[in-house]
Amino acid sequence: MSFERLIAKIKETKNPTVVGLDPSFSYVPQYLRDAFLPEFPDPLEGAAYAVLEYNKGIIDAICDIVPAIKPQAAYYEIYGWYGMKAFAETITYAQEKGMYVIIDGKRNDIGSTMEAYAAAHLGTVDLDGQIATPFGGDALTVNGYLGTDGISPLLKVCKEQDKGIFVLVKTSNPSSGELQDKKINKRTVYEVMGKMCETWGKELRGESGYSAVGAVVGATYPEQLSELRAKMPHTFFLVPGYGAQGGGAKDVAGAFDENGLGAIVNSSRGIICAYKKGDWAENQYAEAARAEAIRMRDDIAQFVTIK
């Protein structure tokens, strides 16, 4: 009902990071594209197979040292329904290798529709008595702009099926402040959203003290990270923005508690495109990803010690 499974994986690997599987086609090594694209009449299908192969290589290379992956839905939807098949198969493959899967979908809607998203990405669906698992992720990113109606259907699935959500609070992009930094009375919009996360998670706290309702807080705003860490003691953070977006290990340190827990830092491009930097051959993309995952883990360990 909370993030205890994720926290256990983080402790086991001594690594509070997650690899974002955002397979833009330009990231996929050319030899994989060439192997699959010509095999299918519909290029979307060939591309989806290339992406799945690429992902599997990365998962194989990192599954023993990284606790989680975060596939970003947009980079699968871009290959149409074939991409969603690759998305589903990537999730299953990673879980079979013992990894925790955070679906980055930033889904949001009201009541019954949000129930459908919750079932789709985290839960199960009852089809005239047959229980099926559509995508079966372990956690899902969501957008709380619609308020409690949009979040409560997820809480039920979190509780019953031991899953988690991460609500967008302070995002890592340059224009995140246009709305999020605006003040409501004396509090910023992101503080109001953060407060709502603490409320939503109240009944869903685990042994660690963290609830099943996490928050997305960008590495590119280190001051806000520390501020929110203090104000949201029961909320686990997903921290994007490390690496390619400009955040460093020192910037993310404030996201962690005194036990070195309470946050997981994402890197996508930095790891899955690591082969494009240095002397790697294309077919060493997985080794390059592993090397960069280790570098990132050790980089963060300079500032964060997991107890």
Place this chain on the structure above:
Amino acid sequence: MSFERLIAKIKETKNPTVVGLDPSFSYVPQYLRDAFLPEFPDPLEGAAYAVLEYNKGIIDAICDIVPAIKPQAAYYEIYGWYGMKAFAETITYAQEKGMYVIIDGKRNDIGSTMEAYAAAHLGTVDLDGQIATPFGGDALTVNGYLGTDGISPLLKVCKEQDKGIFVLVKTSNPSSGELQDKKINKRTVYEVMGKMCETWGKELRGESGYSAVGAVVGATYPEQLSELRAKMPHTFFLVPGYGAQGGGAKDVAGAFDENGLGAIVNSSRGIICAYKKGDWAENQYAEAARAEAIRMRDDIAQFVTIK
């Protein structure tokens, strides 16, 4: 580059409404479920076929009198990737029948990821020289919580491929006010978001005066609808909340301009489940949907005259 194609369809049908295709499994007539579920080892696949058949029946029944459909992504994702195949096929089928397709995905993310969503739902993708169309909708609902970075990639696709977006401004659900009604200086969060829509759409206005950047404003808040109509003269409205959610024809009247344009009102359950009310047999679900679509059109026509 704006909503001119949608406006033309509304004028042609004299009907400013859109049918939400939200095929929750409990909405699908039992005879269709029984026809498909047992045929497939994976119930998700059988369910997806039943949903597609259901949708086609509704589209056939309404395509000459209703300008647009709005498939809600959650109700396809719940059937896994099979559901996304039905989603893609529903979109294509409706467009072949001359309908305008608003994908209700409420997507949101930053820069490059939002580019991927834009390509996935509205645009095309270049796969080593082969141009493919992943889902090919005409418009997409989006969430603007992340600010301009999350919207600008869409504007490019709107401009180049004559598509539109609807940004969540004031949603129809009971708790929408938790964040959206809060005041930033003297303006509510939804007014700030509305203002941003006007800004984002500035360079994308069509002959009608409306831009490619529309807004979602719920029928359940009629005062805010009229207020926003006055403050957002270049922003076309998508109005959910009519019917099942409690909004009536009088409530939506304020969304329209003096020419009876400027808005399209959605009904989902009210139309696609019309067969569950009254004396319809299950296999008359499409006729029932048509009858209800006509009733809704005429209901709104009491208050709104398209010039």
